Amino acid sequence: MKAWKKAASAIGVAAVMTSLFTGCGAGGGSKKAADAKEIVVGAHFELTGNVANYGKSTMSGVQMAIDEANAKGGVLGKKIKMVTGDNKSEPSEAGNTATKLITKDKAVVLIGPATSGCVAASIPIATGNKVPLMAPVATAPNITLQKDGKVQPFVFRACFIDPFQGKIMATFASKTLKVKNIAVFFDSSSDYSKGLAEVFGKTVEGAGGKIVAKEAFLAKDVDFKAALTKLKASNPDALYVPAYYEEVSKIIKQAREVGMNCPILGSDGWDSPKLAEIAGKAALNNTYFCSAYSAQDKDPKIQNFIKAYKAKFNAEPDNFSIHGYDAALVVLEAIKRAGSTDGVKIAEEIAKMKDFPVATGKFTVDPQHNPVSGGIIIELKDGVQTFKEKINL
Amino acid sequence: MNNLKKQDLKILCVCGVIFAIFQVLLYFEFIDPYWEANIILILINIILSVSLNLINGYTGQFSIGHAGFMAVGAYVGAIMTVKLELPFVVSLLAGTVSAGFLGFLIGIPTLRLNGDYLAIATLGLGEIIRICILNIEYVGGASGFMGIPRITNFPWAFWIAIFIIFFIKNFKNSSAGRACLAIRENEIAAETMGIDTTKYKILAFTIGAGFAGTAGCLFSHYYYIAHPASFTFMRSFDILTMVVLGGLGSMSGAITGAIVLTGISAVLADYPEWRMVIYSVTLIVLMLNRPQGIFGSKELSRKMFKFGKLGGKIHGGTAES
Numbered sequence: 001m002k003a004w005k006k007a008a009s010a011i012g013v014a015a016v017m018t019s020l021f022t023g024c025g026a027g028g029g030s031k032k033a034a035d036a037k038e039i040v041v042g043a044h045f046e047l048t049g050n051v052a053n054y055g056k057s058t059m060s061g062v063q064m065a066i067d068e069a070n071a072k073g074g075v076l077g078k079k080i081k082m083v084t085g086d087n088k089s090e091p092s093e094a095g096n097t098a099t100k101l102i103t104k105d106k107a108v109v110l111i112g113p114a115t116s117g118c119v120a121a122s123i124p125i126a127t128g129n130k131v132p133l134m135a136p137v138a139t140a141p142n143i144t145l146q147k148d149g150k151v152q153p154f155v156f157r158a159c160f161i162d163p164f165q166g167k168i169m170a171t172f173a174s175k176t177l178k179v180k181n182i183a184v185f186f187d188s189s190s191d192y193s194k195g196l197a198e199v200f201g202k203t204v205e206g207a208g209g210k211i212v213a214k215e216a217f218l219a220k221d222v223d224f225k226a227a228l229t230k231l232k233a234s235n236p237d238a239l240y241v242p243a244y245y246e247e248v249s250k251i252i253k254q255a256r257e258v259g260m261n262c263p264i265l266g267s268d269g270w271d272s273p274k275l276a277e278i279a280g281k282a283a284l285n286n287t288y289f290c291s292a293y294s295a296q297d298k299d300p301k302i303q304n305f306i307k308a309y310k311a312k313f314n315a316e317p318d319n320f321s322i323h324g325y326d327a328a329l330v331v332l333e334a335i336k337r338a339g340s341t342d343g344v345k346i347a348e349e350i351a352k353m354k355d356f357p358v359a360t361g362k363f364t365v366d367p368q369h370n371p372v373s374g375g376i377i378i379e380l381k382d383g384v385q386t387f388k389e390k391i392n393l
Numbered sequence: 394m395n396n397l398k399k400q401d402l403k404i405l406c407v408c409g410v411i412f413a414i415f416q417v418l419l420y421f422e423f424i425d426p427y428w429e430a431n432i433i434l435i436l437i438n439i440i441l442s443v444s445l446n447l448i449n450g451y452t453g454q455f456s457i458g459h460a461g462f463m464a465v466g467a468y469v470g471a472i473m474t475v476k477l478e479l480p481f482v483v484s485l486l487a488g489t490v491s492a493g494f495l496g497f498l499i500g501i502p503t504l505r506l507n508g509d510y511l512a513i514a515t516l517g518l519g520e521i522i523r524i525c526i527l528n529i530e531y532v533g534g535a536s537g538f539m540g541i542p543r544i545t546n547f548p549w550a551f552w553i554a555i556f557i558i559f560f561i562k563n564f565k566n567s568s569a570g571r572a573c574l575a576i577r578e579n580e581i582a583a584e585t586m587g588i589d590t591t592k593y594k595i596l597a598f599t600i601g602a603g604f605a606g607t608a609g610c611l612f613s614h615y616y617y618i619a620h621p622a623s624f625t626f627m628r629s630f631d632i633l634t635m636v637v638l639g640g641l642g643s644m645s646g647a648i649t650g651a652i653v654l655t656g657i658s659a660v661l662a663d664y665p666e667w668r669m670v671i672y673s674v675t676l677i678v679l680m681l682n683r684p685q686g687i688f689g690s691k692e693l694s695r696k697m698f699k700f701g702k703l704g705g706k707i708h709g710g711t712a713e714s
Contacts, residue, residue, distance in 0.1 A: 047665040050622075086665030091537060091620040092612065096434070100427040100662055117620050120539050124617040140536055147540050189527045189621075191536040218524070 038081040039074075039341055041066060041331065042107030044097055044122065046114050049089025053272065054114040054320050058136050059084065060313050061324025062111050065332065067312075075336050083107060087118050094118035098125040098133075107131065108341040109331050114320065116140035116191065119155075127154045132334075132347040134158060136327035137320050139165070139268075140191055144369040154347050156369045158327035159292055162192060166199030166242070168375035168391050169265055169290045173238055174207040176377070176389065177263060177288075181212045183236035185227065185251065187243045188216035196242035196267050212236050217247065224251050228258050238262050244269040249278035256283040263288060271319045276383035284380040288388060293322045293360055294376045296387035305359040326358040397566075401559070408555050412548075419547060429547065431659040433615055436550035437608045438651040440557050442635040443644060444604035447561050449633070450642035450690070451570065452597040453577030454504060455512045457629045458519030459605050464624035465492040465522060466606025467613035468532050471541045474614065481544045485553070485610050492606020493599045495522075500598040504591065507580075519629055527621045537620030538613070545615040553611065557604050562644060564600065573597050577642070638679060640686030645693035650686070 043062050046055030066080045074080055083105040087094035094113055101107045102125065109132045113119050116138040123143065126133040135143065135157040144155045160168075173179050182204055187193035201211045213234035215227040228251070231239065239255065239262055241248055248270050255264065266289035276284060295306055295316065305325060309317040317325075331346075333356055338345035356363045364372045374392035378385050415432070418424045424432070441459060448456045466488035473484035503514045532538045564570045572593040575583040584590050613619035635654050639646030657675055661668040679687070 048669055084665055085662070086668065090622055091618050092616040092623045095616045095618070096427070096430050096659075097662070099430050103426040117537050117618075117622060120537065121616055121618045121620065124543070142536075142539075189524070189535050191534060194535070 037078060039076070039078050039335060040081050040083055040105055040107045041328070042085060042098075042101030042105060042110040042112075043082050044085045044087065044094070044101055044110050044112040046089040046118065047084070047086035049087075051089045051115055054137065055086075055089070055112070057318050057320035058112065058114050058324035060309070060315075061317070061321035061326075062136070062328040064309060064312055064321075065325045065328030068308075069328075069332050075332050076339065076341075080332065087113055089115070089118070091117045091121035094121040095125055098122035102126065102129045102131050108343060109134065109335070109346055111136060111324070111327050111331060114138065116143055119143050123152060123155055127152065130154065130343040130347075132156065132331070132343055132350060134327045134331050134350070136323040141195070151367065151369050153351075154343065156330075156347075156350050156365065158330060158363070158371060159323045160373055160375060161370055162195040163199040165267055165290050165375065166196045167203045168377070169196075169240065169242075169267065169288075170200050170203030170207065170209075171391055172288065172290070172377050172389075173240075173265060174204060174209050177238060179237035179263070180209045181234075181236050182209060182238045182240055182265075183213040183215075183231045183234055184211055184240045184242075185215050185217065185224075185231060186241070187219055187247060189219045190243065192267075192269065193243045197240070200240055200242065217243075217251075219244070219247060221247060222250060224254050225258055228255050228260060232258055232260050236262060238265055240265045242267040242269070245272040245275045246278075249275045252279040252287060253283050261286070265289065268292065268319055271385075273316075276380070281383035284383050287380045288377055289380075291319050291376050291378050292373065293319050294378050294385065294387040296385075297376065297390075299361075301357070301359050301361075322359050326360055326363065329358050330356060330363055405555075405559075412551055415547065415551070428659070430615075431655065433545060433547060433550045433611075434659075435652055435655045436547075436554045437611050437615070438632070438635060438655050439554050439648050440608040440611070441605055441632045442639070442647040442651040443558055443561055444601040444608070445632050446636050446639075446642070446644065446647040447564070447573075447597055447604075448601040449636055450640075450647070451565055451577060452573040452594055453580075454594055454598065455508055456515040456598070456601070457512050457626070457633055458499075458515035458517075458522075459601075459632045460624040460626060460628035461519030461522035462492040462496055462602040462605035463609035463612065463628070464526060464619070464621070465495055466609030467619040467624070468526060468538060468609075469606070470610030471538045471613045471619050472532065474544070475538070475541055481549075481614065484614070485607060488606045488610030489603045490606075492609065493603025496602025496605075497595060497599040500595040500602075504594045504598060516626055516629070519624075519626055523621050523624050526624075532619070535621065537618050537622075539618050541613055541617050541619065543615060543617055545611045550611055550615075553607060557607065558644065558648070561600075561604075565644075569593060569596060634676065638676065638686055640688035640690060642690035643686070643688040643692055645691075646686050646688035649688065653687075 043059050045059045046052050066082045069075055070079055085097040085101045087097045110126055111134050114137050119135045119138040120143055132154045137159050138157055139162045141161050144152050146152055184197050186197035213231050215231055217224055241251055241264060248266060252264055264287040268291045270289040271291055306317055330353060334346050334349035337349040351365055353363055353365045361373055366372050374390055376390050377388040379388040419429055445459050448454050469491040470484040470488035473479045473487045499518050503511060506514055527535055572588045575588055576590050576593060580590055635650035636647050639650030657672055661671055
């Protein structure tokens with residue numbers, strides 16, 4: 001009896017092992033149910049976690065574009081349905097969320113995520129399912145490119161990329177402010193910050209300026225005085241801090257405290273009302289940052305957008321929301337032009353997009369799937385963002 | 394002894410059946426890709442919580458740096474597959490061994506500490522590992538290690554999880570495991586009895602860290618990317634929560650905790666605004682009603698279900714699904 005039992009379990013184990021080795025190949029192809037009444041657009045953003053601020057702002061813009069399109073009767077005679085997905089600001093979770101939106105909710109196109117790391121994690125899933133992914137505000141240069149340098153066929157973005165921002169700021173520093181000796185203080189834990197610092201340095205040196213000192217900090221640091229004192233010792237005409245508002249606000253405050261009164265230059269990561277709250281209004285005088293959009297831009301398209309956004313969400317739109325809006329406009333136009341919800345066709349149409357009017361100007365996609373546009377310099381006066389000038393490269 | 398082995402074989406058979414059921418469901422796409430992703434995440438979390446349970450539950454050393462070891466496994470595995478183009482098995486072994494070795498190195502100085510002090514030390518070490526990775530350009534620095542192929546699939550994750558569960562179960566029943574339990578109950582008494590407490594503490598820590606590395610390797614080979622943001626102390630806490638929720642010192646508890654918490658998070662994905670709120674409320678309610686965790690320090694066993702032969706089956710069910 002015992003022996004029989006043993007033999008039975010041995011056979012069981014053997015069967016299990018066979019199934020282990022034969023079963024590995026089972027793969028799931030995605031089936032797309034063409035819904036007759038709605039076109040599903042996946043809005044995949046950082047709704048909770050570290051950078052929920054960015055995700056939420058961007059999503060409001062997307063929502064607005066989709067609501068407007070629906071008010072006009074939708075696209076291809078169908079209503080657009082926006083399905084939201086939250087990736088908790090974490091790349092691996094972004095992979096899961098992208099899978100959910102594409103396979104479960106049957107999104108024909110994804111808009112988002114906001115941050116580059118989350119976009120990078122979503123790309124293999126979007127590409128594998130042949131669903132276009134439009135990243136509204138992800139700025140890392142390599143997300144639209146494959147390993148071998150070829151362009152990712154299904155990945156697009158709606159904002160300018162980091163090197164471009166660095167170039168704009170450097171041009172502003174040398175042409176408008178006419179400063180020569182610049183110190184750089186960057187976040188070595190962020191790719192965004194490192195990339196900007198590098199391009200900025202190169203452009204400044206190309207225009208005859210000089211980077212006199214370079215110091216690094218880490219995200220979530222709170223005390224920067226030691227590094228700032230060091231930077232001050234190099235006696236710079238200006239300080240460049242390409243980073244996010246959380247640290248920047250403290251850096252500006254402490255820089256003024258250690259007696260650095262030179263202009264402080266920055267990047268679009270500064271763009272937040274929190275900046276003035278933490279740094280204090282006085283400290284923010286004589287600081288500039290680069291952005292793709294300013295509420296004071298007199299362009300009627302931008303003013304219309306702001307009016308509509310305020311009416312809808314009862315809040316000031318920021319750089320993120322307008323890019324979310326633009327991204328959604330481009331995606332919806334591409335669906336219209338493609339005449340179908342087929343991912344491959346939509347991607348082709350986005351790639352062909354040229355001079356399509358969006359809120360920030362005209363949208364043209366370059367061969368690397370980046371938009372071609374200019375940038376804006378914003379000056380902070382008493383904590384208020386004021387439009388300084390528009391720079392075209 | 395013979396009896397024990399037979400029990401193991403039976404449980405293994407049940408695992409096989411469960412595996413076959415899931416495999417069929419996946420094959421015919423009764424389980425959509427989103428749930429497939431979550432099942433694999435559950436299996437990875439089971440490995441993490443079971444290995445942390447070995448350190449925290451069995452040996453009684455309060456460690457909260459598990460995400461750090463996971464990161465080591467994830468990155469070492471990725472380097473092996475992507476940069477050196479070695480087979481996945483080698484990556485898994487390398488990830489496990491390197492994380493285990495690091496656990497060993499870190500264990501020697503830190504395991505002299507007790508309770509809160511050890512918790513803080515391991516928390517710090519987990520962050521140090523993450524910050525180091527953040528600054529190594531070779532593995533992508535802050536933008537993460539991209540371009541990892543997806544090799545982890547359900548069979549890999551399932552059988553590795555089963556192997557680790559059995560390994561730790563057998564370890565617990567071995568003389569070394571008994572020594573660890575003795576250390577948990579009373580370190581001074583254990584030492585008086587002639588147990589080399591440092592040795593066994595380091596042994597448990599090394600094994601736990603190593604398996605966290607295995608989980609990390611599976612993790613990075615599933616999500617195409619190893620990113621420092623995935624290995625913050627929040628993940629360490631997540632794992633710890635799974636262990637505590639299930640019941641510190643209970644294998645069935647660790648497994649249940651991993652299934653329940655990962656499941657809740659996945660089910661609530663449709664309500665992003667409410668996800669964390671509901672998740673937290675669930676935790677609070679569970680902890681208020683069962684402060685010792687779902688299982689306490691007991692194991693799911695036939696004794697729990699005295700009536701009928703249902704017990705064995707459910708044991709397998711909770712252990713694996």
